Amino acid sequence: MDIEKEAARIAEKGECAPRLARDPVNLPMINNWLEAIGDEHPGYTEVAPPAMVQVWTMAGLHGQRTLDDPLGAMMKILDEAGYTSVVATNSDQTYHRYLRVGEHLSVTTSLEDVTGPKKTGLGEGWFVTTRSTWWVGDEAVAEMRFRVLKFRPAAKPDTTPEASAPATQPATQPQLPQPQAIRPAVNRDTQYFWDGCREGELRIQRCGQCGLLRHPPGPMCPECGATKPKYLLSDGRGVVYSYVVHHHPQVPGKQTPFVIALIELDEGVRMLGELHGEPSIGLPVEVVFTKVDDELTMPSWRPRADR
Numbered sequence: 001m002d003i004e005k006e007a008a009r010i011a012e013k014g015e016c017a018p019r020l021a022r023d024p025v026n027l028p029m030i031n032n033w034l035e036a037i038g039d040e041h042p043g044y045t046e047v048a049p050p051a052m053v054q055v056w057t058m059a060g061l062h063g064q065r066t067l068d069d070p071l072g073a074m075m076k077i078l079d080e081a082g083y084t085s086v087v088a089t090n091s092d093q094t095y096h097r098y099l100r101v102g103e104h105l106s107v108t109t110s111l112e113d114v115t116g117p118k119k120t121g122l123g124e125g126w127f128v129t130t131r132s133t134w135w136v137g138d139e140a141v142a143e144m145r146f147r148v149l150k151f152r153p154a155a156k157p158d159t160t161p162e163a164s165a166p167a168t169q170p171a172t173q174p175q176l177p178q179p180q181a182i183r184p185a186v187n188r189d190t191q192y193f194w195d196g197c198r199e200g201e202l203r204i205q206r207c208g209q210c211g212l213l214r215h216p217p218g219p220m221c222p223e224c225g226a227t228k229p230k231y232l233l234s235d236g237r238g239v240v241y242s243y244v245v246h247h248h249p250q251v252p253g254k255q256t257p258f259v260i261a262l263i264e265l266d267e268g269v270r271m272l273g274e275l276h277g278e279p280s281i282g283l284p285v286e287v288v289f290t291k292v293d294d295e296l297t298m299p300s301w302r303p304r305a306d307r
């Protein structure tokens with residue numbers, strides 16, 4: 001199959017028909033979202049947080065793609081060509097204005113670009129970029145450029161029962177991340193954190209103006225709006241606030257099951273990471289650094305010896 005030709009055929013059709021949101025912008029969903037994100041800003045009583053835009057047009061648990069959906073059509077072509085796995089790589093959103101409670105959105109999507117085949121750490125694949133526009137009537141209110149890598153998985157790890165850890169027991173031994181481990185996206189906001197891990201330091205971002213601690217890192221203080229953050233060195237100790245045991249799907253460079261825990265640090269912020277050991281809520285833990293290669297050292301957590 002000529003993938004580029006098929007992509008051009010889909011791109012030529014332009015935007016798909018508008019798909020109407022299931023519900024208008026509404027306060028109950030805004031409140032659920034604010035709670036889930038941990039955003040306590042009191043201003044969202046008549047307008048929605050801009051970053052929620054995608055929520056309004058989610059298809060729901062049993063939703064199905066429409067026939068003219070360009071991303072669905074392109075995924076099908078790549079599936080048939082053997083590129084059966086997918087991972088999202090970029091999502092850039094632009095908001096033109098706040099959305100008001102009661103407004104009813106629709107969304108259109110077009111296929112912008114298909115590039116490949118490229119060799120990647122995950123396997124050979126194609127980058128597929130779509131552009132979505134959200135509308136209130138005929139007014140464009142937000143846009144998103146969304147890119148996925150659709151790839152042919154590289155040689156699979158041995159997943160026979162004998163080779164895997166017992167399915168009901170969380171992993172109890174630290175696993176060294178493999179070279180093909182998924183790597184964090186390092187950017188200007190997070191560079192200091194990964195630099196710190198390489199030095200064996202757990203760094204927590206601190207507002208340069210009001211001193212508020214925050215994690216994950218960001219460009220601006222949610223309290224006072226200051227940019228130019230600093231950081232403090234954490235003592236790397238905390239307790240398990242919550243956790244999940246990951247069984248499925250397979251993760252490159254990891255053996256399932258493994259535990260991902262949300263750690264509440266003594267300094268007051270929470271941090272996600274792998275936990276080596278039997279998880280329980282409130283378990284005292286300490287950070288441990290594992291060098292993957294010269295560029296990357298990953299922090300993870302283990303039960304404290306002195307607990």
Ligand code: ZN
Pocket residue numbers: 207208209210211212221222223224225226
């Ligand atoms: Zn501040």
